[in-house]
Amino acid sequence: MSNLIESIAWSADGKALLNGLLDEIIPASDDGRIPSAGSLGVEDFIANKAREVPGLGALLERGLRTAQALLEPKGDTFEALSPADRLALAESLERREPDFFTALTRYTYMGYYTDPTIPPHFGLSAKPPHPYGYEVPDESPEELTALVEPVKKRGRCYQKC
Amino acid sequence: MSNEAVDVLIIGAGASGAAVAWSLSETNLKILCLEQGSRVDRRKFPSKRSDYELHRYDKFSCDPNVRGLPEDYPINAEESPITPVNFNAVGGGTINYLAHWVRFHPSNFRTKTLDGVADDWPIDYRTLEPFYALNDRNMGVSGLAGNPSYPPYTPPLPPIKMGKLGRTLAGGFNKLGWHWWPSDAAILSLDYEGRKKCRNAGVCDLGCAVGAKASVDITYWPLAERRGVKLKTRCRVREVTVDGKGRADGVLYHDEDGQIHRQKAVIVVLACNGIGTPRIMLNSKSKQFPDGIANRSGQVGKNLMFHPLSGVVGLFDQPMEGFKGPMACSILSQEFYETDPSRDFVRGYGLHSGRYTTPMTYALGGYGIDRPIPWGEAHRVKMDEIYPYSAGLTIVTEDLPRQTNRVTLDPDLTDSDGIPVPKITYRLDENTKRMISHGEERAKEALLAAGARSIVSSGGDVWRRAGWHQMGTARMGSDPDRSVVDSWGRCHHVKNLFIVDGSIFATSAAVNPTSTIQALALYVGNCIKKNRRQLFD
Numbered sequence: 053m054s055n056l057i058e059s060i061a062w063s064a065d066g067k068a069l070l071n072g073l074l075d076e077i078i079p080a081s082d083d084g085r086i087p088s089a090g091s092l093g094v095e096d097f098i099a100n101k102a103r104e105v106p107g108l109g110a111l112l113e114r115g116l117r118t119a120q121a122l123l124e125p126k127g128d129t130f131e132a133l134s135p136a137d138r139l140a141l142a143e144s145l146e147r148r149e150p151d152f153f154t155a156l157t158r159y160t161y162m163g164y165y166t167d168p169t170i171p172p173h174f175g176l177s178a179k180p181p182h183p184y185g186y187e188v189p190d191e192s193p194e195e196l197t198a199l200v201e202p203v204k205k206r207g208r209c210y211q212k213c
Numbered sequence: 214m215s216n217e218a219v220d221v222l223i224i225g226a227g228a229s230g231a232a233v234a235w236s237l238s239e240t241n242l243k244i245l246c247l248e249q250g251s252r253v254d255r256r257k258f259p260s261k262r263s264d265y266e267l268h269r270y271d272k273f274s275c276d277p278n279v280r281g282l283p284e285d286y287p288i289n290a291e292e293s294p295i296t297p298v299n300f301n302a303v304g305g306g307t308i309n310y311l312a313h314w315v316r317f318h319p320s321n322f323r324t325k326t327l328d329g330v331a332d333d334w335p336i337d338y339r340t341l342e343p344f345y346a347l348n349d350r351n352m353g354v355s356g357l358a359g360n361p362s363y364p365p366y367t368p369p370l371p372p373i374k375m376g377k378l379g380r381t382l383a384g385g386f387n388k389l390g391w392h393w394w395p396s397d398a399a400i401l402s403l404d405y406e407g408r409k410k411c412r413n414a415g416v417c418d419l420g421c422a423v424g425a426k427a428s429v430d431i432t433y434w435p436l437a438e439r440r441g442v443k444l445k446t447r448c449r450v451r452e453v454t455v456d457g458k459g460r461a462d463g464v465l466y467h468d469e470d471g472q473i474h475r476q477k478a479v480i481v482v483l484a485c486n487g488i489g490t491p492r493i494m495l496n497s498k499s500k501q502f503p504d505g506i507a508n509r510s511g512q513v514g515k516n517l518m519f520h521p522l523s524g525v526v527g528l529f530d531q532p533m534e535g536f537k538g539p540m541a542c543s544i545l546s547q548e549f550y551e552t553d554p555s556r557d558f559v560r561g562y563g564l565h566s567g568r569y570t571t572p573m574t575y576a577l578g579g580y581g582i583d584r585p586i587p588w589g590e591a592h593r594v595k596m597d598e599i600y601p602y603s604a605g606l607t608i609v610t611e612d613l614p615r616q617t618n619r620v621t622l623d624p625d626l627t628d629s630d631g632i633p634v635p636k637i638t639y640r641l642d643e644n645t646k647r648m649i650s651h652g653e654e655r656a657k658e659a660l661l662a663a664g665a666r667s668i669v670s671s672g673g674d675v676w677r678r679a680g681w682h683q684m685g686t687a688r689m690g691s692d693p694d695r696s697v698v699d700s701w702g703r704c705h706h707v708k709n710l711f712i713v714d715g716s717i718f719a720t721s722a723a724v725n726p727t728s729t730i731q732a733l734a735l736y737v738g739n740c741i742k743k744n745r746r747q748l749f750d
Contacts, residue, residue: 077588081597139589157588158577165573166264174572174601176536182260182422185412186537188374196357196372199380200394202387208361209392211320211551213327213337 065129069119070095072130076142077160086173089164097163098156108155115152119145219245219443221741222464222478224450224493226250227305228727229713229734230484231429231437232348236738238440240745247448247466247476250284250302253430258420265419266573273419275309275581276678277301283469284447286628286635288488290680293639295519297488297680298581303446304430306486307727309418310681311541312399312426313565314354315724316345316363316732320551321611324720328552328559331614334719335691335700336736338364344732344739351436352427352731353405356397362547373402373411378533378604379543382566385663386546396542396565399427399727415568417540418580426539448474451632452497452506453481453710459501460749461710467630480709480741480748484734487517487683487715491620492635494687507687507704512697514621516614516685518721521641523649523672524579525656526605527665533604535569540580541725543568546606549655550723558647560611562723564656567607575600581678599669606659608652608672610645611723614685641675649675682726687716701744702737708749713737 071090078089102109122141123130130138146153164170168178177184191199221237223230226248234246259268270279275298277285282301290296300309319338324331342364349369356368372395375383379395386393400417401410411425424431438444447469454475456462463477483490491514497506505513546564553561570580576596578584586595618640622633653672660668690696693705698717704710713734715726722729741748 078592079590081593086593086597142589157585160588161573161576161585162267162270165571165576166267168263171572174536174596175532175534176571178263180261180263181265181412181414181416181419182258183412185414185423188376188413188534188537191375191380195380196395199383199387200357200359202390203392203394204359204361206361206390206392209547209551210318210362210364211327213319213323 066116067095069116069123069130070098072138073119073142073145073156074160076138077157078164086170089160092164092167092170094160094163097166098159101159111152111155115145115149115156118149118152216474216476218463218477218479219243220478221245221480221482222247222476223482223484224464225305225484225486225489225714226303226429226434226444227484227486228307228429229730230305230482231433232731232734233482233484233713233738234442235351235433235437236735237741238437238442240742244442245476245478246442246444247450247464248303248444248446249449250300251446252303253308253420255420255422255424258422260414260416260419261422265416266571268419269574270577273309275300275418275681283629286632287626289623289626289634289636293637294641294675294677295521295639295680296678297637297683298678299486299488302430303434303444304428306681307428308420308430310727311417311567312539313542313725314356314397314399314728315545317722317724317729318362318550319364321720321722324560330559331720332688332690332695334689336689341729341732341736342366344735345728348728348731348735352399352432353401353408354397354399355402357395360394362392362394362550368397370402370405373398373400373539373542374413375543376534376538376568378535378568379566381529381533382604382606382659382663383544385659385661386548388662389659391546391548391659393544393546396545398539398542400539400542401425411539413538415536415538415540415571449630449632450493451630453483453493454497455499455501455506455707459707461506461707471630480711482711482713484713487686488620488635488637490712490714490716491686492622495622496633507697507707507710509706510694510697512688512695514686515616515619516688517618517620517637517639517683518612518614518685518718519639519680520609520612520682520721520723521645521649521675522610522679523608523653523675524605524670525608525653525660525668525672526603526670527660527663528599528667528669529602529604529665532601533569535604536571538568541565541567546659549652556651558644558651560613560648560723562608562610562648562652564652564659565607565609566604569603569605572596572600581676583677603669604660604665605670606656608649608656609723610648610652612721613642613644614688614720615642620686682715682721684715684718684721684726687712688719689717690719701740702733711737711741
């Protein structure tokens with residue numbers, strides 16, 4: 053990642069702007085039970101990706117510069133804007149910098165759902181799938197027999213040849 | 214550099230290479246297998262990590278163009294709506310496949326006679342039946358006997374769990390009076406042969422760390438190696454070479470450092486899948502075979518078949534828990550599998566209830582699909598109100614062979630050893646498009662009958678990253694002018710060159726092919742064993 057993006061995205065203002073955008077991309081649930089992407093700290097994931105993925109740092113830098121340029125005439129921080137203005141700015145940014153916004157969205161989704169606190173909100177375990185797995189009740193032989201009985205009754209359904 | 218000659222040289226250590234190696238290992242033949250990938254370290258499977266989903270988009274992607282590992286070769290699929298996926302390692306695609314284990318129907322071997330399309334195979338279901346059964350035992354297949362969609366057979370293990378999602382959808386099919394059956398799976402429902410039963414972890418593509426899923430690195434290879442078959446990894450075959458009589462006499466291959474070696478052999482067996490095998494054949498040019506080895510018919514690389522897929526998703530009132538259980542296997546309907554003259558297409562399709570996926574993958578578009586869900590408030594609605602309550606049906610269509618759907622050598626792009634990479638030229642035909650439309654409508658009916666309150670995704674496009682099943686590019690047939698291999702899997706024009714992977718399929722059926730690929734590999738192995746004294750007559 054270039055020094056420039058360090059200075060833009062990870063300065064105090066830049067971080068606030070990035071986190072604001074992350075919150076627009078994945079907001080918190082209405083009841084506040086499921087956090088937004090910005091509040092979850094997805095910025096760290098994105099910073100790491102910007103270091104790893106060739107070209108991503110420059111793309112983020114360009115997009116965040118455009119975001120800052122869009123914010124400047126409003127004379128305020130992203131956080132201080134009304135919800136409608138924050139959404140409008142994000143939509144404007146998506147139109148002007150589609151590649152940036154696509155990449156930011158993709159890595160936001162990746163960072164957000166990788167956080168082990170998120171999958172349990174959807175019923176998944178916070179633990180790795182293996183070796184723990186999931187309990188799935190057995191279909192009893194009687195239940196299975198009853199389910200397939202109508203299919204069996206209709207008889208052969210392949211072409212003999 | 215040259216190595217000591219062997220009797221049988223197998224190229225590729227995936228599903229078919231492993232099966233044929235095991236089959237031949239009961240002889241006293243000296244057998245060597247060259248594999249371009251490495252042995253996988255099962256302790257490091259992504260399924261053992263909490264960030265497992267990320268690996269689907271990185272070094273454990275099913276797409277070699279995304280993985281970009283040293284053992285991978287790029288594939289140019291710019292001229293195809295479907296891109297081939299694979300895995301290069303000991304175990305091949307069985308490392309990351311989903312182990313849905315469906316046999317061909319008898320009619321799939323007779324489509325020319327029955328429906329006037331494609332070509333009949335020179336062998337039939339009955340020929341393969343004992344090899345299907347043998348392979349089921351070797352791999353450890355779970356399923357329920359009595360499926361009226363097949364001639365009678367009994368899987369060695371009871372079926373895997375259908376789960377809430379499967380039971381719900383089964384109810385819908387029953388209401389409509391349509392065929393369905395619990396899926397056969399090469400996944401253990403009980404402990405078997407030293408392997409542990411399925412833990413329902415739901416991420417079969419990210420490596421089955423408990424070994425419940427039958428990948429050939431833990432089924433066939435340990436047995437074959439114990440019987441003396443040698444397996445060399447990180448050896449990428451460049452070409453099959455021929456002697457003055459036009460017989461295969463071995464291969465040239467690159468080692469891990471790119472150094473080129475010669476390996477002599479009496480018999481060569483190609484087992485590199487429907488893309489890799491024609492690639493090697495087309496790159497094996499000689500005075501006797503200027504268009505590639507065994508390609509006097511011009512059929513090598515042609516007739517490429519995938520299984521174009523589309524999906525329909527219904528929204529239910531209860532969470533469907535689709536992330537629990539074997540990822541692609543729950544129930545399968547073959548109500549629309551055989552040709553029905555009242556429809557506007559020939560042949561047919563299956564309605565597969567794979568389960569559902571994990572949250573990140575859903576957010577990024579689904580498994581094999583790059584179409585992220587919306588951001589903003591719509592994201593929350595999708596994730597909180599739709600994802601947990603969704604269940605889908607996948608329409609898996611029977612692809613028909615076309616000369617224009619093909620694998621060629623890319624004129625410009627090469628892999629890290631300078632070997633031309635495969636270029637895919639593929640278009641969906643009108644028959645397939647009509648079949649998909651029909652399937653999408655029937656899938657909606659089935660989901661609604663099962664209790665879905667609405668349909669949230671109606672299909673419409675085939676999935677791009679869905680070229681798991683690669684077939685037809687060196688097809689089996691009786692006519693040497695229209696096919697590449699004969700009924701033994703032996704090249705018509707090179708008597709000691711055999712092919713055992715999906716390339717030799719004359720038709721694609723509408724089912725996952727690995728069961729049939731391995732049954733064929735065992736059958737070809739048997740043909741070699743039975744006829745070895747007269748192979749060169």
